Amino acid sequence: MTNPRTVLHNVNIFDSINGKIEEDKTIVISKGKIDWVGEASSFEKEQNDTIMDLEGKYALPGLIDCHVHLELRSEHYTNPYQEWATTSPYFAGFRAIKSAEDHIRSGFTTVRDCGGDLWGQSLNRAIAGGLYRGPRVLAAQWPLQQVGSITYDLPMDLNVAFNWLDSQRVLGIAYPTGVDEMILAVRTRRMQGSSFIKVMNTGSVYGLILGSNIEDTFFSAEEMDALANEAHRNGMHVACHSHNDTGINEALDAGIDTIEHASYISEETSKRMAKTDSYLITTYLVGDARHSPEKMKENPGFVELMNEVAKATYENHRVAFEEGVKFALGSDSGPVNAPPGSSAKELVYIVENLGMSPAQALQCATINAARAIKLEDEIGFIEVGKVADIVVVGVNPLESLTSLQELENIEYVLKGGEIVSKRGILQ
Known part of the structure; x- marks a missing residue:
């Protein structure tokens, strides 16, 4: 008896390698992977096939977001750093579950969580075991930060949280100092189930409230080299939060795999980065101050800084794109x-601010993103042998990217060949 197969018949496929729509195709799925792709007219039905006649709808590779924060949810606090520092890891894990469900319903079948508590391994186990619906989650868990990267005079609960983090430094959990502690930090994260390493080598925009300055750079060259070498030796890639040009160059010196934000990347650095295998992760959505709630706008200088950084980011990234820097999609979702x-x-945002075509933007969320997070052998492209992560939509996305924002247009989400959502309703 032949294996049961799911057949997506009469469908138009987005070819993420070449950035175009291939019409009148059929996709055959078996054992969670793509078993056959070809002309609809050439498809030969087998006895145990389940055929879904999609009547000319559009199939995309499962979308990928390379920068999320699952445990941060805007309905709780307006300041993500306050939210993080005053939340138990147990409650954070429950919020991560809810965020995972939100992502899979919207067609994102893989997300990379760039900093959270130690729930990453458990969340993937719960999703894989069918307890919850959610995307494939690559979780960094605790990000690596330098002691003194923020200064604070805070209420007691926040002081307790940060002082506890300081106390964990010697255990390799947070704030490593020196080459040996950096190596220990990587090994500790691997032991705790982290999928990759997240490091912050410059200040941050949201961290303004806690005394962070995006002009500051952190960690020595020796520390960054040790981190990258140890991570790669252990089969883990590295994402580096880096806003200013000095920090970006120091990350490139160390062979970092993805640069997050890169707000002030210079033309010279763009030319250099274009010659490497590193990817720039966009994160435009989180930096748009127009969406900030009124309470957050009460923080002195915050909205002004967001607008200033966003303007510089768009200008610098357009140059980077023209110079050939490789881009992948990251929303930094979680904050308000x-x-x-x-x-x-x-x-x-990628189309509006970079000047990419809709096809190029979709490539940032499919094949480029898969390459950036080292999963191009499994996902990012609809072809035989790939994992059957597929999103079926009713509108040609190259004609209307905005249609992907509406759940009723997300007809089906398949993860590993299984339908996990229909028009925003989890199955």
Whole structure:
């Protein structure tokens, strides 16, 4: 008896390698992988096939968001750093589950969580075991930060949280100092189930409230080299939060795999980065101050800084794109401006702010993203042998990227060949 197969018949496929629509195709799925792709007219039915006649709808590779924060949800706090520092890991894990559901409903079948508590391994186990619906989650868990990267005079609960983090430094959990502690930090994260390493080598925009300055750079060259070498030796890639040009160059010196934000990347650095295998992760959505709630706008200078950084980012990234830097989609979803499930908006921002075509933007969320996170052998492209992560939509996305923001247009989401969502309703 032949294996049961799921057949997506009469469908138009987005070819993420070449950035075009291939019409009148059929996709055959068996054992969670793509078993056959070809002309609809050439398809030969087998006895145990389940055929879905899609009547000319559009199939995309499962979308990928390379930068999310699942445990941050805007309905709780307006300041993500306050939210993070005053939340138990147990409650954070429950929020991560809800965010995971929001992402999979919107067609994002893989997300990379760039900093959270130690729930990453458990969340994937729960999703894989069928307890919850959610995307494939690559979780960094605790990000690596330098002691003194923020200064604070805070209420007691926040002081307790940060002082506890300081106390964990010697255990390799947070704030490593020196080459040996950096190596220990990587090994500790691997032991705790982290999929990759997240490091912050410059200040941050949201961190303004806690005394962070995006002009600051952190960690020595020796520390960054040790981190990258140890991570790669252990089969883990590295994502580096880096806003200023000095930090970006120091990350490139160390062979970092993805640069997050890169707001102030110079033309010279763009030319250099274009010659490497590193990817720039966009994160435009989170930086749009227009979406900030009124309470957040009460923080002195915050909105002004967001607007200043956003303007510089768009200008610098347009140059970087022209120079050939490789881009992949990341929304930085979780903080207030980018709620979980809104990652498709980043596609529109990429077109508007970089000058990419809709096809190029979709490549940022498919094949480029898969390459950036080292999963191009499994996902990112609809072809035989790939994992059957597929999103079926009713509107040609090259004609309307905004249609991907509406759940009723997300007809089916398949993860590993299984239908997990229909028009925003989890199955």
